Amino acid sequence: MLSLDEIVGLLKASGEPTRLRLLALLAEGDLSVKDLTAILHQSQPRISRHLKLLYESGLVERLPEGAWVYYCLTRDKAKGDLISASLRHLDQQDAMILRDRDRLRQIKEANAQQATDYFKQNADRWDELRAMHVPESAVERAILEALGDQEISQLLDLGTGTGSILSLLADRCRDGLGLDSNRSMLAIARSRLDGPNRGHLHVQQGDLLDLATLDRKFDLITIHQVLHYLDDPSAALQEAGRVLLPGGRILVVDFAPHDHEFLRKDHAHRRLGFSQDAMRRWMQEAGFSVTLARDLGYEGHDPALAGEALTVSIWLAEKTDGLVAAKETD
Numbered sequence: 001m002l003s004l005d006e007i008v009g010l011l012k013a014s015g016e017p018t019r020l021r022l023l024a025l026l027a028e029g030d031l032s033v034k035d036l037t038a039i040l041h042q043s044q045p046r047i048s049r050h051l052k053l054l055y056e057s058g059l060v061e062r063l064p065e066g067a068w069v070y071y072c073l074t075r076d077k078a079k080g081d082l083i084s085a086s087l088r089h090l091d092q093q094d095a096m097i098l099r100d101r102d103r104l105r106q107i108k109e110a111n112a113q114q115a116t117d118y119f120k121q122n123a124d125r126w127d128e129l130r131a132m133h134v135p136e137s138a139v140e141r142a143i144l145e146a147l148g149d150q151e152i153s154q155l156l157d158l159g160t161g162t163g164s165i166l167s168l169l170a171d172r173c174r175d176g177l178g179l180d181s182n183r184s185m186l187a188i189a190r191s192r193l194d195g196p197n198r199g200h201l202h203v204q205q206g207d208l209l210d211l212a213t214l215d216r217k218f219d220l221i222t223i224h225q226v227l228h229y230l231d232d233p234s235a236a237l238q239e240a241g242r243v244l245l246p247g248g249r250i251l252v253v254d255f256a257p258h259d260h261e262f263l264r265k266d267h268a269h270r271r272l273g274f275s276q277d278a279m280r281r282w283m284q285e286a287g288f289s290v291t292l293a294r295d296l297g298y299e300g301h302d303p304a305l306a307g308e309a310l311t312v313s314i315w316l317a318e319k320t321d322g323l324v325a326a327k328e329t330d
Contacts (some may be wrong), residue, residue, distance in 0.1 A: 159226030163189030
């Protein structure tokens, strides 16, 4: 609930044409200052000043990304409801609103094309790796089975890449945040997550080994095919534990041990898979109790490849703050 003074303050903050247009645009997804400047055809200092007022009022949030800053609507339910109520009564056929929406469409199309071009440039090396393990669809089914029907309030996807896990769990979580250090990947993720019923999903640039800037804790953290890129995977688990709520869950998906040295050279892998013993030890040291450990073997029909196939492993654990793992279900 909001007090009388709070509501008056919020209405004052949004009660200006440019700021209301900004809120209408941000209701369609995260946008940078550059995007908003291009859409509204106003100067960067002017747009930044309006965004500063909206941010100070608590109507929007900032998502820093290096020298850039993206903005999104507030996650606060009461304030979000107030914004939604205002926008519901906004004439969608207003000439200015139509023009803003058309320019937004053009920007999104350009971002989508950029994502398509990036995939084309890297398709060969990704296809080579995908062919060596169980199809992604099977991995996704296993992830959903592992998580079950338990409610997900705050989801954090570390090393989100193209946002595949956020997309997979979109209908199961109330709020989802993806962190990645690669701006090209974040651009693809934003394009992928653009659309109806995706306003609760956001991505931002960040270091999974330094989560001190996050302003909240999470009840589910996912780390999907990321740890093998790190020199010290256990450090990522330790850092994740700092932002996971007591009783919260962590889901890790990665490869079982293998000897494909070419993955170091051609795909920048630092670690050639992880044994069950190593993962269990790291989980326990980070304050987690493993509740599920499952291997997904190769399901292809090429006998020659079967001997070279990668096994995908899935681990699910609960935060126990150092208690010894009590049970593991295969």
